[in-house]
Amino acid sequence: xxxxxxxxxxxxxxxxxxxDETLPDAPALVSAxxxxxxxxxxxxxxxxxxxxxxxxxxxxxxxxxxxxxxVVALVFPKFRDGRAYTQARLLRxxxxxxxxxxAIGNVLRDQFLLMVRCGFDALDVAKEADAQAxxxxxxxxxxxxxxxxxxxxxxxxxxLAAARSV
Amino acid sequence: MYxxxxxxxxxxxxxxxxxxxxxRRRLSGELNEEEFKPLRLMNGVYLQLHAxxxxxxxxxxxxxxxxxxxxxxxxxxxxRNYGHFTTRQxxxxxxxKLEELPDAMADLARxxxxxxxxxxxxxRNTTTDPWAAATPEEIEDPRLYAEIIRQWSxxxxxxxxxxxxxxxxxxxxxxxxxxxxxxxxxxxLHQRDGETGFEVIVGGGLGRTPFVGxxxxxxxxxxHLLSYLEAVLRTYNAGxxxxxxxxxxxxxxxxxxxxxxxTRRVEEEWAQIKDGALTLDxxxxxxxxxxxxxxxxxxxxxxxxxxxxxxADSAFARWFGNSVAPHKVPGHAIVTISLKPVGGPPGxxxxxxxxxxxxxxxxxxxxEIRVAHEQNLTLPHxxxxxxxxxxxxxxxxxxxxxxxxxxxxxxxxxxxxxxSLANARSIPLAQDLTKRFxxxxxxxxxxxxxxxxxxxxxxxxxxxxxxxGILGVEKKDEEFxxxxxxxxxxxxxxxxxxxxxxxxESEVVDVVERILDAYVELRQSPSETFIAAVQRLGIEPFxxxxxxxx
Ligand code: HEM
Ligand code: SF4
Numbered sequence: 001x002x003x004x005x006x007x008x009x010x011x012x013x014x015x016x017x018x019x020d021e022t023l024p025d026a027p028a029l030v031s032a033x034x035x036x037x038x039x040x041x042x043x044x045x046x047x048x049x050x051x052x053x054x055x056x057x058x059x060x061x062x063x064x065x066x067x068x069x070x071v072v073a074l075v076f077p078k079f080r081d082g083r084a085y086t087q088a089r090l091l092r093x094x095x096x097x098x099x100x101x102x103a104i105g106n107v108l109r110d111q112f113l114l115m116v117r118c119g120f121d122a123l124d125v126a127k128e129a130d131a132q133a134x135x136x137x138x139x140x141x142x143x144x145x146x147x148x149x150x151x152x153x154x155x156x157x158x159x160l161a162a163a164r165s166v
Numbered sequence: 167m168y169x170x171x172x173x174x175x176x177x178x179x180x181x182x183x184x185x186x187x188x189x190r191r192r193l194s195g196e197l198n199e200e201e202f203k204p205l206r207l208m209n210g211v212y213l214q215l216h217a218x219x220x221x222x223x224x225x226x227x228x229x230x231x232x233x234x235x236x237x238x239x240x241x242x243x244x245x246r247n248y249g250h251f252t253t254r255q256x257x258x259x260x261x262x263k264l265e266e267l268p269d270a271m272a273d274l275a276r277x278x279x280x281x282x283x284x285x286x287x288x289x290r291n292t293t294t295d296p297w298a299a300a301t302p303e304e305i306e307d308p309r310l311y312a313e314i315i316r317q318w319s320x321x322x323x324x325x326x327x328x329x330x331x332x333x334x335x336x337x338x339x340x341x342x343x344x345x346x347x348x349x350x351x352x353x354x355l356h357q358r359d360g361e362t363g364f365e366v367i368v369g370g371g372l373g374r375t376p377f378v379g380x381x382x383x384x385x386x387x388x389x390h391l392l393s394y395l396e397a398v399l400r401t402y403n404a405g406x407x408x409x410x411x412x413x414x415x416x417x418x419x420x421x422x423x424x425x426x427x428x429t430r431r432v433e434e435e436w437a438q439i440k441d442g443a444l445t446l447d448x449x450x451x452x453x454x455x456x457x458x459x460x461x462x463x464x465x466x467x468x469x470x471x472x473x474x475x476x477x478a479d480s481a482f483a484r485w486f487g488n489s490v491a492p493h494k495v496p497g498h499a500i501v502t503i504s505l506k507p508v509g510g511p512p513g514x515x516x517x518x519x520x521x522x523x524x525x526x527x528x529x530x531x532x533x534e535i536r537v538a539h540e541q542n543l544t545l546p547h548x549x550x551x552x553x554x555x556x557x558x559x560x561x562x563x564x565x566x567x568x569x570x571x572x573x574x575x576x577x578x579x580x581x582x583x584x585x586s587l588a589n590a591r592s593i594p595l596a597q598d599l600t601k602r603f604x605x606x607x608x609x610x611x612x613x614x615x616x617x618x619x620x621x622x623x624x625x626x627x628x629x630x631x632x633x634x635g636i637l638g639v640e641k642k643d644e645e646f647x648x649x650x651x652x653x654x655x656x657x658x659x660x661x662x663x664x665x666x667x668x669x670x671e672s673e674v675v676d677v678v679e680r681i682l683d684a685y686v687e688l689r690q691s692p693s694e695t696f697i698a699a700v701q702r703l704g705i706e707p708f709x710x711x712x713x714x715x716x
Binding site for chain 2: 079080081082083085086087089094108110111113114115117118129140141142143144145146147148154155156157158159
């Protein structure tokens with residue numbers, strides 16, 4: 001599926017590796033279980049490591065690895081299942097994760113902006129046509145009512161700032 | 167009234183543009199119905215039994231006269247000339263064409279109205295006391311905080327795909343007119359040691375599994391309102407059930423893990439974010455306050471001569487007695503406009519009535535209107551000297567039925583006439599009941615009774631918290647109804663008790679009448695209300711009488 005990163009179509013350098021497969025000599029995306037079990041071996045390799053973290057698992061368990069992970073992929077099994085939004089914010093804002101944060105699963109255009117607002121910078125888009133629309137979708141709104149880790153000012157704060165500068 | 171500024175207007179325009187594009191994609195076949203569904207729902211567009219239904223948010227139930235005119239316009243131009251005010255302090259239009267929806271939305275947006283937060287698994291439109299900023303009982307205008315919550319919750323990126331819909335209600339008066347204990351979160355503003363804060367109540371709700379909410383914090387300083395809400399929502403989003411939609415509400419999570427454990431999780435999360443970007447300082451609260459323009463109240467005195475004289479007219483006196491409430495400013499009053507005419511569907515208003523109410527609001531009531539969860543309208547600020555003239559004008563419009571708070575002031579969901587989930591009809595039943603109790607003398611003798619009807623277990627008509635609750639249960643050849651007694655939605659909220667087997671439609675009105683006759687006989691004095699009598703006597707004596715004739 002097309003991967004869009006920072007609003008641009010990119011090729012995915014990561015290979016998704018099943019738990020019983022041997023690791024290829026390439027950037028690898030592994031399961032949460034494999035990461036927790038084989039962390040030392042995984043990070044000892046000379047290749048970037050990413051993890052697919054299910055939305056039912058406490059994302060704070062990633063704390064010991066946030067500095068070493070190149071990709072965290074959070075899952076939207078259905079677009080209606082929004083647990084990964086909370087996970088994304090915790091990962092970025094609580095754990096200070098700086099690597100790629102990828103949305104995978106049923107990732108549809110009408111959710112892009114919400115995902116980016118929660119800290120995702122890479123979208124593994126479910127439909128080709130939606131991938132073409134990323135740039136447009138991210139511009140749907142220019143005003144945002146609530147603060148999130150993306151740092152955009154809210155009307156309330158912007159008004160206050162404007163009032164202070166006069 | 168809260169006055170929208172450039173930010174809000176830009177946002178609304180962007181919302182309309184987005185929806186227009188989504189409808190275009192649906193009409194061109196780019197989106198199928200399944201894909202379109204969540205997108206339309208996010209704009210309050212349902213697919214009902216007969217047509218698309220548009221539900222429009224009325225944040226905290228406050229409307230300006232111009233906004234009311236915009237609703238009248240939509241009723242006239244895009245619908246069948248009427249709208250339906252709901253228990254969520256919203257309005258619904260039942261007959262709008264999909265192709266015309268974007269235009270209707272654009273017309274609404276020009277008046278600062280939209281369908282956001284009226285549907286979908288997001289934080290819904292926050293509701294509050296329809297008497298806010300008018301009643302002498304309250305410590306502060308709760309709409310201020312409702313507006314702060316509106317801004318925080320509007321398209322919240324983290325909480326737009328929750329396990330289920332999420333409803334917040336808030337009150338600042340001791341007397342709860344916002345039913346806060348039967349909401350996902352209820353907030354009660356109060357003061358402690360000179361500081362203003364909130365009692366936080368979580369996990370109330372009706373529907374299939376009704377619960378009265380539990381207090382998880384006695385006092386939350388107001389500056390922490392948003393961070394605490396975010397902590398609750400986060401706890402729910404991460405841990406609420408998603409395997410079964412009937413178990414996905416926060417009330418089930420609270421029930422299953424226990425109030426103590428739920429509170430612990432919230433407090434733990436809150437500790438991490440409480441001093442972050444969501445902290446409200448006084449400047450932020452005052453900035454919102456500044457957007458609420460208080461009316462320029464005239465300096466008047468109570469009980470002006472015209473009013474005293476008018477009370478000699480018994481028809482006026484009757485209406486005054488149940489539709490008019492005291493106001494915080496001398497010489498003013500709060501007026502409830504009954505949308506429950508004898509024989510009419512509860513909560514409906516025609517385009518002409520909406521326009522006329524807007525004009526009356528401009529003439530007599532500083533241009534402000536409220537929607538109450540009882541499906542009535544309120545003029546929160548009326549000059550007492552204008553009451554007789556206002557009454558005459560309302561009477562001409564069929565809007566002066568003197569039944570507010572009485573047996574024919576019925577709450578009813580749309581039921582089988584509109585709703586695809588219904589088991590039974592609600593509206594015709596409500597109409598029959600209002601006809602049976604059309605005699606105002608008799609209704610006044612029976613006194614204060616809340617009768618609530620839902621067409622199915624989803625409880626949109628709040629039957630669980632009706633003094634008398636009626637629930638449609640089957641969809642056989644005949645419709646059946648269960649009857650509960652003793653429910654209350656106020657500060658002493660409790661759920662009604664089932665009195666026995668369901669009765670067929672043809673008998674419901676008689677059963678209700680027998681219950682009320684029993685009350686009139688059994689009450690200690692006319693000042694003992696129906697609900698007080700039910701609580702004193704239990705349901706047994708009513709039950710006996712209800713089924714006696716069968
Ligand atoms: C017309 C189509 C409607 C549909 C399909 C619908 C759907 C539902 C459903 C599924 C529930 C159960 C939620 C739960 O699990 O607690 C519910 C409850 C509710 N709905 Fe509706 N509804 C409709 C109309 C209305 C109307 C007209 C009103 C207001 C008059 C309303 C306001 C409410 C309220 C206040 C509840 C109470 C339960 C609660 O949230 O605690 N809905 N609705
Ligand atoms: S209570 Fe049932 S019948 Fe009535 S509106 Fe709600 S879902 Fe429909």
